[in-house]
Amino acid sequence: MGMPRETSERSAVEVRFAEVFGHLGLIRAYASRRGAHDADEIAAEVMAIAWRRLADVPRDDPRPWLIGTARNLVLADRRRHRMRLQDLEGVEPAAPSEPLPPALELDAELEWALASLSERDREALLLVAWDDLTPAAAAASLGISGAAFRVRLHRARRRLARVLESHPHGHTLDNCQPSWSGYDL
């Protein structure tokens, strides 16, 4: 602490960070899929945090740490967005609300089925299906044990399958509006 950094040490740290930074596309996609208003900004902030806390980023697989950080940022983004809407409504009820994040283009049946799941179940499914994490990595990103995650994933798959079977084509977003925009975490 307090020692000037030598160039070679700095280079080694930058090489290490470059490995972490290589996951920028994954984080940007994650933020986009979870309904972030500005996925680029979220991804950039995640990387800036990783740079400032590089020693905390696991060397073997930084993805769970990065996704966990991105999740916090997306949640904070949502909170800010909601507060802004509440402020607008409080001050000027007629004010037009800020547009919600663009809806992800899924088929309506699948979108409705996902919306019917709890946030926990949905996140477990999407971490594996869309973010391509192993159950162990997904568990790490959520801060739970691998065994707990596998149980959660198993139940989520079963519930989603049951929903899709029981309502094969009976619901669309037009007649059954889910109470979420994008994917809650």
Next chain:
Amino acid sequence: MTSDRVLDRLRAVNPAPAATLSADDHDLFARIIATPGDPRPAAAAAGAMRPRPRRRRIGPRRLMLIAASVMLVCVGGAVGAIKLGLISASPRTLFEANPAADFPGAVREQVVPKTVHRATTFTIPGVGRFEWWIALSTRGWLCEAIRQPDGTWADISGDKYQLGGPVPGCGRFPWHDTRGFSYWPTTIRSPSGQTWRIAYGYVPTTGNPVEVRDRISGATAPIGDGRYFAIVMPLCKRSCDFAHSMPPGFRLQTLDRNGRVLITDSFDPGR
């Protein structure tokens, strides 16, 4: 539909697959590494890069050197004993020895005696009360150390809590953000299995803050000397193997005596 096919169906409709990096992303990389980074990997790299002494055959002419080496070992042992002796030393003695700066080029610090004092305390349920002591050195560095519930200093020898960070010793804080927050995060696990996150450092003095609050957990801590704080926040209730690699997940803000939010930390998610 079987539950196995559910994942396949979801994978097939991934709405935003991960893309490769673009030229703009390389600019982003350059902008990020131009900012102050985490000092810990560089310090570790410095330790790893120390040259190993070359092994040499011992000849008759080196017998004198062997004798000198024996003397050096004795001196080294004395230094080690001194370091161990610091475990319950006075704060000033501890700061002047500057044990955390135990790397090449480190020098003993000259501490300004009247600045040695206890900045604040924090209590870990089931573990006890910790004291955060600070002082200024003559060249303006902040010296800091944490006294554990049993009266010993953290991170001296056989540390049971492994607080980590810059203690005990003198130096500059790793960074402070544009809003004036600067702190070290660390964790402690209590006997019950609960893991606690501790952040200790200083806050901007704008608006005369009296309290720091974590906006996520709601935990609060008083501010000592107008700017120093140590806040304890719950992290994991059960076994938490990722305690040191968890994302930040907290956001600090200063409050005035009326409970009004003054400034919010820009480091953490939620900026």
